[in-house]
Amino acid sequence: MNVPELLSPAGDWAAMKAAAASGADAVYFGVDAFNARQRAENFRLQDLPEVMQWLHQRGLKGFLTFNVLVFSDELEAAAQLLIAADRAGVDAVIVQDVGLCRLAQRLVPNLCVHGSTQMSITSAAGITQAAALGCQRVVLARELALRDLERLQTQLIQRNLAMPLEVFVHGALCVAYSGQCLTSESLGQRSANRGECAQACRLPYEMVVDGQPHTLEDQRYLLSPQDLAAWELLPELQRIGVASLKIEGRLKDAAYVAAVTDAYRQRLDQTPASAPQVQRQLELAFSRGLSTGWLEGVNHRRLVHGRWSKKRGPLLGQLLRVERGGWLHLRSREKLHSGQGLVLEQLSSDPLQPPREIGGRIMVCERLGDERWKLRLGPDRVDGSGLRPGASVWLTSDPDWQSRWQRAARRTVEARSRDLALRVSGRLDAPLELHVLEPQGFELKLCSTMPLESASQRPLERERLEQQLGRLGGTGWSLQHLEIELEGDLFLPVAELNRMRRALLEQLEVSGDDSTDSGPVPAATKTPNPTELLAQMYPPAVAPLSETKPGLVVLVRSLEQLQALVDLSGTDLPIRSVVADLEQPWELREAVAIGRGCWPEGVWLAGARITRPDERWSLEPLIRARPDGFLVRNADQLEVLTPLAPCIGDFSLNTANPLSFHWYRDYWTLQRLTASYDLNLQQLLDLAAAVDPALLEVTLHQHMPLFHMEHCLFCAFLSAGKDHTDCGRPCEKHHVTLRDRSGVEHPLRADLGCRNTLFNGTAQSGVEALPSLLRAGVRRIRLELLDEDASATRRRVSLYAEALAGRMATQEVWSQEQIHHQLGVTRGSLRSKGPERTSRFSR
Numbered sequence: 124m125n126v127p128e129l130l131s132p133a134g135d136w137a138a139m140k141a142a143a144a145s146g147a148d149a150v151y152f153g154v155d156a157f158n159a160r161q162r163a164e165n166f167r168l169q170d171l172p173e174v175m176q177w178l179h180q181r182g183l184k185g186f187l188t189f190n191v192l193v194f195s196d197e198l199e200a201a202a203q204l205l206i207a208a209d210r211a212g213v214d215a216v217i218v219q220d221v222g223l224c225r226l227a228q229r230l231v232p233n234l235c236v237h238g239s240t241q242m243s244i245t246s247a248a249g250i251t252q253a254a255a256l257g258c259q260r261v262v263l264a265r266e267l268a269l270r271d272l273e274r275l276q277t278q279l280i281q282r283n284l285a286m287p288l289e290v291f292v293h294g295a296l297c298v299a300y301s302g303q304c305l306t307s308e309s310l311g312q313r314s315a316n317r318g319e320c321a322q323a324c325r326l327p328y329e330m331v332v333d334g335q336p337h338t339l340e341d342q343r344y345l346l347s348p349q350d351l352a353a354w355e356l357l358p359e360l361q362r363i364g365v366a367s368l369k370i371e372g373r374l375k376d377a378a379y380v381a382a383v384t385d386a387y388r389q390r391l392d393q394t395p396a397s398a399p400q401v402q403r404q405l406e407l408a409f410s411r412g413l414s415t416g417w418l419e420g421v422n423h424r425r426l427v428h429g430r431w432s433k434k435r436g437p438l439l440g441q442l443l444r445v446e447r448g449g450w451l452h453l454r455s456r457e458k459l460h461s462g463q464g465l466v467l468e469q470l471s472s473d474p475l476q477p478p479r480e481i482g483g484r485i486m487v488c489e490r491l492g493d494e495r496w497k498l499r500l501g502p503d504r505v506d507g508s509g510l511r512p513g514a515s516v517w518l519t520s521d522p523d524w525q526s527r528w529q530r531a532a533r534r535t536v537e538a539r540s541r542d543l544a545l546r547v548s549g550r551l552d553a554p555l556e557l558h559v560l561e562p563q564g565f566e567l568k569l570c571s572t573m574p575l576e577s578a579s580q581r582p583l584e585r586e587r588l589e590q591q592l593g594r595l596g597g598t599g600w601s602l603q604h605l606e607i608e609l610e611g612d613l614f615l616p617v618a619e620l621n622r623m624r625r626a627l628l629e630q631l632e633v634s635g636d637d638s639t640d641s642g643p644v645p646a647a648t649k650t651p652n653p654t655e656l657l658a659q660m661y662p663p664a665v666a667p668l669s670e671t672k673p674g675l676v677v678l679v680r681s682l683e684q685l686q687a688l689v690d691l692s693g694t695d696l697p698i699r700s701v702v703a704d705l706e707q708p709w710e711l712r713e714a715v716a717i718g719r720g721c722w723p724e725g726v727w728l729a730g731a732r733i734t735r736p737d738e739r740w741s742l743e744p745l746i747r748a749r750p751d752g753f754l755v756r757n758a759d760q761l762e763v764l765t766p767l768a769p770c771i772g773d774f775s776l777n778t779a780n781p782l783s784f785h786w787y788r789d790y791w792t793l794q795r796l797t798a799s800y801d802l803n804l805q806q807l808l809d810l811a812a813a814v815d816p817a818l819l820e821v822t823l824h825q826h827m828p829l830f831h832m833e834h835c836l837f838c839a840f841l842s843a844g845k846d847h848t849d850c851g852r853p854c855e856k857h858h859v860t861l862r863d864r865s866g867v868e869h870p871l872r873a874d875l876g877c878r879n880t881l882f883n884g885t886a887q888s889g890v891e892a893l894p895s896l897l898r899a900g901v902r903r904i905r906l907e908l909l910d911e912d913a914s915a916t917r918r919r920v921s922l923y924a925e926a927l928a929g930r931m932a933t934q935e936v937w938s939q940e941q942i943h944h945q946l947g948v949t950r951g952s953l954r955s956k957g958p959e960r961t962s963r964f965s966r
Contacts, residue, residue, distance in 0.1 A: 126391055127360065128367040130186070130289070131384045135164040137377035139174070141532035142183075145381045146388030149184035151217060153373065157197075157204055158188040158318055168204065171211035180538035180599050184214040188373075190239035192316045192779040192801055193220045195809040202230055202653035209234040209650070217262065219302060219316070222782025224256035229656055235259050237289070241302040241316065243775075245271075245735050247278035248758040250286050255790065262289040262369065265296055266417045266833040267735070269356070272363045274736040287366035292353040293383055293405070294371020296416050298324045298346045298427070299830040300733060303775060305800055308952050309827035309883050314801045316777065324348075324830065325432040328861040329474040330840055331868055336474070337840070342429030343474050345836055345861065346881075349412035349428065352405055355398070356418055357390045375409060377532035378525065382408040385531065406437045407524045421846040423839035431478070435466070435517040442467060442514040443495070445507045453496045453516055459488050464520035465500060469509040475864045481507055482519065540601035545627075547588060548608035549575045555583075555615050557592075557623055559631075560606070567630050569623055575613040582612035591620040598628055661781040661813055671817055671902045674699030675924050678729070678754075678907040679916070680872075682710060685717055685726075687913035688920065692721040696924035699903065700724035702754050706874055708744035715748045725751025731874050732775050732831055734759035741875055752794070761791045771820060772796040779806075781813035788818065795820045795903060800827065803954050804892045808899050816900030823889045823896075824923060824940075825907035826882040827951060829869065835877050836861075847877045860884065867946060870910060882909055885946045889953030890936045893926055918943065 131147035133139035142150045152174070155165045166174055171187075178185040187208050193201045201223060208216055209231040216234060218224055219241035227236050238244060238253035238261040245264045253261045263272070272290065279286060297304065304315045306323045313319040327343040329336055339345075351371070353360070360368065368391075370383055386401050405413060411432060414425060440455030451467075453459075466482030483500035491497050499505075544561035554570040581587065585607060593602040675698045679685045688701055700722050703714040711728055718726030728750040731741060734757050742763050745753065752769040755761050756776070764770055772793045778784050779799040787793055797820045798807055811819055835847075837854040844850035854877075860868035867884040874880065886909075889896075893904070906923050908916055922939055925931035940948045 125361075125364075127357075127365050128184075129384065129387055129391060130367050130369045131380055132294075132370055132373040132375065133380070134373040134375065135166075135377075137532065138373075138375070138380045139178075140536065141377040141381040142384050143178070143181050143536045144534040145384035145531060146392075147183060147384050149186060149214070149367075150178065151186040151188055151369075151373075153188040154204070157191055157193070157201060168207055171207055171213065175212040175214075179212065181536050182539050186215045186217055186237065187213045188239075189216045189223060190219045190241045191318050192314075192777055192799060193223050194802070194806050195780045195813050196806075198222070198226065198657055198780060198782065199653055202226060202657065205231050205234065206650055206653070215260065218258075220777070220779065220783060221256060221786055222780045222784075224253075224258065225660070225782050225786050226657075228257040229660065230651060230653065237262060239302075240264055240291070243300050243302040243733070243757070245300075245733055245757075246738075246759050247275055247282060247284075247736065248734070248762045250275070250279065250288075251282060251284060252758040252761070254284060254286055256786070258286075260287040260289055260366065262291075264300060265291050265351070266300065266733075268417050268420045269359055269363065270420070271736045272360075272365065276364055278736060288364075289367040289369055290360060290365045291351060291371055291416075292357070292360070292368045292387065293351055295411075296348040296351050296426075298348055298834055299832045302777065303732060303831045304829070305827055305952075306829040306881075308801055309829055309887065312803070312952060312954065316799075316801050326864065327475050327477055328863055330836070331860045331862055332841065332857050334858070336862075339429065339474070339840060341470055341478075342840065343477075344429050344432040345427065345840065346830060346832075346834075347411065347429070347432035348416070348426050348834065349414040350410055351416040351418075352402075352410075352413035353415050353418050354386055354390055354401060354405065356415060357387070361391075372409070378528040379408045381532040382524075382528045403437055404524070406435075407518070407521055408528070409434055410436055417833060421833070423835050423850075424845055426834060427839055429840070431468070433480075434519065436519045437517065439465065439516045439518045440494075440496075442510055442512055442516060444512055445510050446497075449499050449505055449507060451498055451500065451507060451510075452491070453498065454494050455496055455516065456494055457518070459485060459490075459496050459498065461485050461488055462522040463518060466517050466519050467507075467510055467514050469511075469514075475862070479509065481505060481510060484520075538599045540595070541599055542603040543595070543600045544604035544606075545592060545602065546606040546608065547583075547592075549613060550610040551575055551577060551613060555613075555619075555623070557627060559627070560604070565631070565634055567627070567634065569626055569630070571615060571619050571623060573615070573619060575609075575615055578612040578614035581614065583607075583609060583615060588620075591617060592624050592627075594621075594624065595628070600628070600631065661785055663813075673697065673897055673902050673904065673927050674724075675920070675927055676700050676702060676820065676903055676905040677920055678702040678704055678905060680704050680706075680908060680910070682714060682717065683913050684908050684911060684916045685714055687916040689717060689721050690913075691917060691920065695928075696921060697928050698722055698920070698924060700727055700751070702727045702729050703750075704729040704754070706872065708875060711744050711748040711750075715750050719751075727752040727754055727771070729754040729773070730756060730760050730764075731876050731878065732756045732773075732880075733833075733876065733878060735876070738876060739763070754797075755791075755793075765791050765793070769794045774798070774800045774822065777801070779810070781810065784810070784814045784819070794818075797822065797905070800952055803952060804889065804895065807892075807953075808895060811896070811899040811901055817902045819901055820903040820905055821889075821896055821901050822905040822907060823893065823953075824886065824919070824948075825905075826870070826884070826886050826909045828880050829883055830879070830881045832879050832881075835873060835879050836871060837873055837879070838877070883951075886940070886944050886948045887951035887953065888937065888940050888948040889950065890923065890926060890933045890940070891950070892953055893933050915943070 128148045131142035133150040133152040219239040238258040240262040307321040308314040324346040443452040468478040486501035488498040546558040549555040557569040559565040559567040753764045756773045774797045838850040841853040842850040854873035859871045869884040
């Protein structure tokens, strides 16, 4: 079996050097723009050549993260970063944006592209789509299990598609599918798809069931998974044929990178190690609790324990009592000593109030007997009066661990010597010629500044030439082969040989071949002018605006809402079509039967946002219902449904720029595309100006889907089961919301595949932007319903339809919505402009 690549994070130089010193085969890193870890220190654009040279000299590959959505006005800046990466010798760029993949294909065809986990790739269809976009590796969604990976490999063989697969094996787990989380965007206009995740999943929430608070004791972090640690599963991943094992952590320090990389390197190299020791090594690096995530299959209760969301480290023991003077009595099997950091928790009676953390370093420690300790924390006075016997005690830091891994992180990794092959040739009274034979691709020839003379004593024999030309210590080169083509016994002064050697090294450095051993360097090609290329890829729109009348598309989530719209179908409201997004398969045929013939463009159906390797069956109920069209949300639906009926791409395809728009339209022949929910109003108008706006659909009113997740809260907290096979399906019996710290209750829904979506409890309305969108040529406006009854459905749809028809002022609609929504409405992501930091390079 091939040994997979070990891929480590590098948020800064110290972490990069720690990864190299600890056995990584490759690192991934970002520059200070266009990457999904904007809070990391990152590298500067001008650092790229130095970074790649440093890595290549040590035999490592370097992958540049470009894993964000790119907006229309950023495409030229994105093109410049692609060019810089190509010229610096970056081994691959990790990309989320479909349009950016297209741009890389045309602009820098020799630059390798990896499909990011932000692409939400969960199936063979997703991998096939990535391959069509030019990706040469894909990073799979973290939610896939080992059995899913095996299915994928089989399905790829059936498709005759060879695609290396990259899998996360360690680090933080997002509760939402990467690329599908809109929480930060909706709540604070800080998009996770732009590297600015606010980590709302790590906050406490109160579960409200059927209108009543549901007591969960000390479980309040209902959306915060434990961290992933698949150290013990590496043999299985290797057997399945995973090409690259990825460690998360570009926000972590060098000691974390060293400790975690070392653990996985030792496991890959089959170095004997004690499992408890490795567990401790990983827990002290960083841990919210360690688990195998989804790799061993779904277990919702194990994935999210709900008790804490911060770093904890190893569980050390329990508190026995608190003594006057601040002395703590503990039970622990560990050998405790001064300098170790401990933390305990004092629970709050308020489920939305985080526990009070009480901790510090051990200042004084005394062993009282078997597993019993007495200690005092400091350096400041620690108030332990609120602590109760039985409280858990965690080891958060250990001086011995810190010292060991800080030293490991600082170990020097010398540059590897690269093989050099030379040929020397010459004859009497002619210059000595020095040719580079290897590495291939160099066409270097140097000549001596003086002619060769007849040797009277010390001719240029092999030993002498190898001695002088082979003095390459510390240069990164090693003379491995020397061909000699000299006619007779010839002489050249040693000083001249030394000068030629120095000149050769200068020429080698100027030539700048920093390629790895992965293969020959492609022939250099002239880079197209980015401005001219972009103009070719999406020429300026010159066609007159469509004369099609503006129309409303309404998405319903219940048969009651659908029937309410049927009751309005005899009016002059400009409803063009209705999309039914229903949880139960048996409702689909009924929905089509109810709505057939009621609206000019018919009744459409929407499927799930995610399709896993064994879930093609979930498309069959959609097909059998025979709707007028489909709202498609992922690659499987694009592949299966586009040949059967008209299709519109939904927001989950993340169409944020004209390149993405045109690729989806052209490749899948979509009728329209829904603009990404990451766009603010100005960015929507920019997109509309760059494409045919009549083919763009904009969602004007909705409860934004915050988290879309494999994790099922119904199963985890309302059942004793572990997954859909034994949970008893509480999702069909109860109405559940999650209350946040501001008091807003966010509705929770489960789909056909038991995936949960948490919707924003406050509706978002962009009705004030309606005149601007219509002037820009947008002709299809979507209104998404959530839990409205029939009366609220008719009222809300009538409001927006009247505004669209020009019979009601948009400000009046806004005022009415503020009155009728319990929590009012917000402009949310549809503000005119939002804060923009992601695409800025520091200077």
